[in-house]
Each structure stands twice: as structure tokens, then as C-alpha cells.
Amino acid sequence: MSDKSEQKKKYIIETAREVFMEKGFKTVTMKDIVERCNISRGGLYLYYESTAQIFLEVLKLESQEADDVFSGNISEDATAAEILLFFLNEQKKELLRKSNTLTKAIYEFYFSEERPKKTNVIKRQFDEGVKIVENLIRVGVENGEFVCDDYKGTARNIFYVLEGLKITAQTMGVTAAMVDAEIAYIMQNLGIELA
Amino acid sequence: MSDKSEQKKKYIIETAREVFMEKGFKTVTMKDIVERCNISRGGLYLYYESTAQIFLEVLKLESQEADDVFSGNISEDATAAEILLFFLNEQKKELLRKSNTLTKAIYEFYFSEERPKKTNVIKRQFDEGVKIVENLIRVGVENGEFVCDDYKGTARNIFYVLEGLKITAQTMGVTAAMVDAEIAYIMQNLGIELA
DNA sequence: AAATAAAAATACATATGTGTCAGTTTTTGC
DNA sequence: GCAAAAACTGACACATATGTATTTTTATTT
Numbered sequence A, B: 001m002s003d004k005s006e007q008k009k010k011y012i013i014e015t016a017r018e019v020f021m022e023k024g025f026k027t028v029t030m031k032d033i034v035e036r037c038n039i040s041r042g043g044l045y046l047y048y049e050s051t052a053q054i055f056l057e058v059l060k061l062e063s064q065e066a067d068d069v070f071s072g073n074i075s076e077d078a079t080a081a082e083i084l085l086f087f088l089n090e091q092k093k094e095l096l097r098k099s100n101t102l103t104k105a106i107y108e109f110y111f112s113e114e115r116p117k118k119t120n121v122i123k124r125q126f127d128e129g130v131k132i133v134e135n136l137i138r139v140g141v142e143n144g145e146f147v148c149d150d151y152k153g154t155a156r157n158i159f160y161v162l163e164g165l166k167i168t169a170q171t172m173g174v175t176a177a178m179v180d181a182e183i184a185y186i187m188q189n190l191g192i193e194l195a
Numbered sequence C: 001a002a003a004t005a006a007a008a009a010t011a012c013a014t015a016t017g018t019g020t021c022a023g024t025t026t027t028t029g030c
Numbered sequence D: 001g002c003a004a005a006a007a008c009t010g011a012c013a014c015a016t017a018t019g020t021a022t023t024t025t026t027a028t029t030t
Helices: A003-023 A032-037 A041-046 A049-073 A080-098 A103-111 A121-142 A151-171 A176-189 B003-023 B029-036 B041-047 B051-073 B080-096 B103-111 B121-142 B150-170 B174-190
Strands: none
Touching: A003 A032, A003 A049, A003 A103, A032 A041, A032 A049, A032 B121, A041 B041, A049 A080, A049 A121, A049 A151, A080 A121, A080 A151, A080 A176, A103 A121, A103 A151, A103 B103, A103 B150, A121 A151, A151 A176, A151 B103, A151 B121, A151 B150, A151 B174, A176 B150, B003 B029, B003 B041, B003 B051, B003 B103, B029 B041, B029 B051, B051 B080, B051 B103, B051 B121, B080 B121, B080 B150, B103 B121, B103 B150, B121 B150, B150 B174
16 A cells, blocks of 8 residues: 555544544544545545444544653653552543543444444453553552552542543533542542642 | 323333333434334324434333332331442442343433433433432431541542443443442442441 | 556445325224 | 214335445556
């Protein structure tokens, strides 16, 4: 595949992302995407065969970008508490965002029948996240930063709270104060009192 | 409206509920419902004008039935801890259920554009739930059963965890043990150690 | 610049859903 | 038992989405 072709594919994914941010997943059609891209329907089918396939590519892009933010902002000698707080604040930013977010689309994708059972990107992301936080807590306890006797359970609890906040934010709204209260709660459970 | 007409409406709602349990919300069409009801398309439109309207009626029915379960199982002299535990275990039952549940449909409805902004049943239910639990905690503290210094915050936290569990159960599955751990966690935060 | 290859656009065939309405059947009241 | 009313049906007109096939445009090669 030519270089130009690769560029075009990237352009389609970036443009489609905007559409998904605005409309979610389920209601987005191939027509919506071609219109935003200013290409024809036939043209799009040359590159991608469904909105689900395009959405998976968008998720991949998002995941890469999130990794970049993370590695660009965490110094080598950061403490476990600093890293956890950075993570929680990134989540806070994401869930308070009213636009430029894929959250709604991701939830719709969750429940869409078209979702290929084998490529459950979301489950993988969740499990990875839990594992990372679990290890972070372990390190924190070993360092004497945290107090905790059930790493996995606590990590899971954190993700349940985050998921609950996310879906609540989408459907009925949450304030920054509500999120802060939950973050303080999480840290407090690990023995850290926030100022 | 005649008595027979009322009966038919109820029949439609109960039958449609089955369809929503099987297919969620978004993919259910009026055709799906008439086929299950063994009536004609035109006939259904005499009673209801959209799947969204029917779904709202289904939610109303579910809500009534849940109230009945509650009032039928909580004795007058139950302690706050008993009531809270009953509530949490009902939630557990619901979220571990693999079939005969509207959870998927409710989430899809959440995100559907058709959802009439004014009749946000789900938000109302959430807020009501939080308020009930908040008052329950207050009573429990006054009785000396619970230890808590932020009733509303704690009530909200409980619902975030429950929402997180629900969506996790739908998308990647949770085990009874995971739910029990969260319930124990919630009770422990209120100063109650479960056996 | 002509021939060829690649990319893109348009038109088509198919499928599925909606809401309505003319006609039919069933129920009801006398 | 029959006329009027109510309930119900199936087909129609319309709208929108999909995936493909043919035509047109653009780019590349010699």
C-alpha cells in the first residue's frame, strides 16, 4: 500500500473520530463519515468495510495518544501516589469533558451487536488498567506510601467507581467536586489524606 | 378507554418487555413487538407510537414491581443495616442475572437519541435511590449502627460502585465473589464487618 | 502524449424500517 | 339479529442505509 494511501487512511480515521465524538457510535453511518471526509461512499469502502472497523481504528489511535500523554508526564522517580493521582486526574479531565470525547460512543459500541466478540478492546483495556493500578498499589505498599491488604480488590474498586462516575457523567452529569470527593475517598482508603 | 383496551395495553407492555430483555433497546423495532404480540403493525400504532414510549411504560412496570418486592420483604422494625443489605443484595441478584434483565436495554436507552429529554426516568430513579440510601445512612448513624460523616457522599459512592459493577457485568462479566467484596467494602466503610 | 493503471464517484439493487389509511372484522347496544 | 361503533389488518408510500458494479477522473509509465 502506497504512502499516499496510508495518509488517506489516517485522515479518514482522524475525521471519523470527530463524527463519533459528536454522534456516538450507533447512529453513525458510512454516509456520515464520507460527508465529513468529502469523499464518496464507494471511495470509503475501498479502505474500510464498516463503521465498526473504523471505530476500532479510532480506539487504537486514542490508546496510542493516551500512552503518549502518560509517558510524557510521569518522571522516572515519581512516587506511586503521584502516579496514581496523575492517573485519577486524567480520568477526571476525561469524564468532565462535555465535547471532544468518545465516552458516549464507546458505551454505545459496548452494546452494539456489530462489535466483533473477539476484538473486545474495551475489556482488554479495563483488565490492563486494573493490573497496572494493582501493581502501583503493591509498589506503594512496599514503599510504605500506601496501606492496603487487598491490592486486586482495591484496584477493582477504583475502576468500578470510575466506571460509575463515567456513566453517571454521561447520563445525568457530575460536578468536579463530586469527582474530587471520590478521588479523595480512593486516596484515603490507601492511607493518603489529600490537602 | 375500555377495560379490554387497558388489558391489551398491559399485555403489549409485558410482551414487549420480553423482547427488550432479549434484544436490548436500540435494535428493537415495532415489527419485533407486533410479531411477539401476534398483532398487526397498524394495531400497535393505535396504542403506542414508538418503541421509546413502550420502553418507558416497561420501565414504569419494572419500577412498580421492584417497589412491591421491597415493601413485601422489609419488616417494619428492620434495622438500617438490614435494609441496606437487602437493597445491596437485590442489586447483586439483578446484576448477576444473565437473562430476564433489562440492564442492557436500559443502557442502550440511556444513549439513544430518541430518549425524550424531559422524561429522564433513569436520572430520577438514580437521584431517588441516592436520597433513600442517604436517609438510610442518616438513620443508621443516629441509631448508632453506622459510622459516617458524609451521608450524601457515601450514598453517591455506593451508587457509583453499583453502576460500575452493572456496566462491568454487562460488558466483561463479574463473579458473585467480586460483588460480595464490594458489598463488604461498602458495609465496612459504614463500620459494619460482615461475617 | 498515448497507453495503462490506480483511485474515486455515481448509480443501482437490495434490505429494512416507519407511519398511515382504506377496507375488513369484531364487538356492542338496542 | 342488526346497525353503529370500535378494533384491527395488510398494503402502500416514503425514507434511509448497505454493498457492489459501472463509469469517470486522476496519476503513472514509457
